[in-house]
Amino acid sequence: METEIPAMLNTRPDLYGEEFTFHSSRMRMQSVTQEELEQMDEQSKHCATLLSDARCDVLAYACLIGIMAQGPGYHEESEAALHQQTVENGGDAPVVTSAGALVRAIKRLEADKIALIAPYVEELTQTMIDYFESAGVDVIDYETLECPDNLEVAQLDQRNLVNIAADLDTDAADALVLSSCVQMPSLNSIQAAEDTLGLPVFSAATATTYEILDNLGLSTQVPGAGRLLSGGLNEGH
Known part of the structure; x- marks a missing residue:
């Protein structure tokens, strides 16, 4: 995420004249196991609060399996809960999970x-x-x-x-x-x-980039990143 998503967004200044800043708050995990994934996810609300201090325009939860390991449909629960954290902190921002x-x-x-x-x-x-x-x-x-x-x-x-x-x-x-x-x-x-x-x-990275751009109200076009980011899909579908 920390390499590919900035790489995709940074292709856009030549096309659209946009500039992006990137902020991150890390949830701890070393081994990709069920136990560590559960422990990692428990840190997500705190991270959302920290990031909303920066008044980001959109937040992305970057671990796909961290969400999926919590059970079917959990991305909807997580996105809603983390968005609520930003609201309560006065930095209302949409939240995208890579799983969702x-x-x-x-x-x-x-x-x-x-x-x-x-x-x-x-x-x-x-x-x-x-x-x-x-x-x-x-x-x-x-x-x-x-x-x-x-x-x-x-x-x-x-x-x-x-x-x-x-x-x-x-x-x-x-x-x-x-x-x-x-x-x-x-x-x-x-x-x-x-x-x-x-x-x-x-x-997972190109899908997350699509939703970051969509939530920002921007064109979802990134050159050379496949059909999903070709700009030809319905925005906000």
């Missing part, structure tokens, strides 16, 4: 069936698949990379993703989630994968 953004992106693309790549251990990937299926999305094929160390996830070589995607069964898929984790890099491979596979390819 990804679910809504799938619906924007009218993708009932998806394939995906995840960095998690198998158990957490199954938790994520259950979360999608509870939202009416059928995961027809997936690859999980079994990488539990949070810092290692950030160092995974995204150039491998196109080859991994090519090995997935995408014939019946409506879209491919190239990285279901904002920590796992994929931005520089999304357009290449989309061009190769001929179906929409996106990630």
